[in-house]
Amino acid sequence: MPTTIVFASEKGGVGKTTSAVNLAVALVIGGYKVLLIDMDPQGSIRFSFGVKTPAEKGTLQLLTEISTPLSDLISTPNSSGLDAIYSNIDTLNDQRDLDRSGMDPFSLKRRLTNEAQHYDFVVLDAPASTGALAVAALTAGDLSILPLQCESLAIKSLKRFLVAFKELQGEVNPSLRIAGILLTMYDRSLEVHRRICREVYDALYDTVFDTIIPKSKEITEASAVGQSVITYGINSIGATAYIRLAKEILDRFNLRPRGA
Numbered sequence: 001m002p003t004t005i006v007f008a009s010e011k012g013g014v015g016k017t018t019s020a021v022n023l024a025v026a027l028v029i030g031g032y033k034v035l036l037i038d039m040d041p042q043g044s045i046r047f048s049f050g051v052k053t054p055a056e057k058g059t060l061q062l063l064t065e066i067s068t069p070l071s072d073l074i075s076t077p078n079s080s081g082l083d084a085i086y087s088n089i090d091t092l093n094d095q096r097d098l099d100r101s102g103m104d105p106f107s108l109k110r111r112l113t114n115e116a117q118h119y120d121f122v123v124l125d126a127p128a129s130t131g132a133l134a135v136a137a138l139t140a141g142d143l144s145i146l147p148l149q150c151e152s153l154a155i156k157s158l159k160r161f162l163v164a165f166k167e168l169q170g171e172v173n174p175s176l177r178i179a180g181i182l183l184t185m186y187d188r189s190l191e192v193h194r195r196i197c198r199e200v201y202d203a204l205y206d207t208v209f210d211t212i213i214p215k216s217k218e219i220t221e222a223s224a225v226g227q228s229v230i231t232y233g234i235n236s237i238g239a240t241a242y243i244r245l246a247k248e249i250l251d252r253f254n255l256r257p258r259g260a
């Protein structure tokens, strides 16, 4: 069975998609078979890989059409070796289809259990909310990564999210664990970032990844040209940080490739 990693936060724009894409690519480079799923109607994963045309089949069918096999929903961005399911919850009608389906929170978990056994990792990019799509992602997850920007509003939002997270663990997924809080877009030249970073480590030390994702121009540039920062600039500080994050996760949870 794959290990399912969910990027989640209630606050938007904290680096969930960037981190999901780059962790997935780092794991592929490390020799793992990875499926990346966009659970966010914004569809940012597709744009992160520079794919201009909307997906005909994607997350909508994943969640509402059990008769369509998971293998029919997969795209392979940039021949990267990564499998991806893009979000195609594009219109109000799509949203209505999703609502009509009742969004059984366990449906995604069941599909991954039945149809994604051949992957080592499934990486889910959840929307910035505690709504049905985020709940479905967290219900299917083994490990959750909570990206956090070094700003006080983000910490307030994280505290709120942790309460919802605990409720969800109790109600639908007791085996879900926090893999770690991931500090993102860190600018060490800013005193406020250094101070908030210290406060986060002091308060939540062993829950916070040692790896910090720096604010980096290569990450911005890579995203603008539809690439992961790892393929865009393997030696850049952004790529190095995401490769380090992948190693930290593998070590922290004692995860190794099959047959290794």
Ligand SMILES: Nc1ncnc2c1ncn2[C@@H]1O[C@H](COP(=O)(O)OP(=O)(O)OP(=O)(O)O)[C@@H](O)[C@H]1O
Residues within 6 Å of the ligand: 011, 012, 013, 014, 015, 016, 017, 018, 019, 040, 042, 044, 127, 128, 184, 185, 186, 213, 214, 215, 216, 217, 219, 220, 223, 238
């Ligand atoms: N480390 C970084 N350095 C520079 N820019 C970054 C970094 N991480 C993310 N960004 C940029 O910040 C913006 C928000 O990042 P991203 O889309 O990953 O956040 P998100 O949490 O997925 O947002 P949303 O909640 O809207 O889905 C993007 O334009 C992205 O390119």
Ligand SMILES: [Mg+2]
Residues within 6 Å of the ligand: 016, 017, 018, 040, 044, 125
């Ligand atoms: Mg996003």
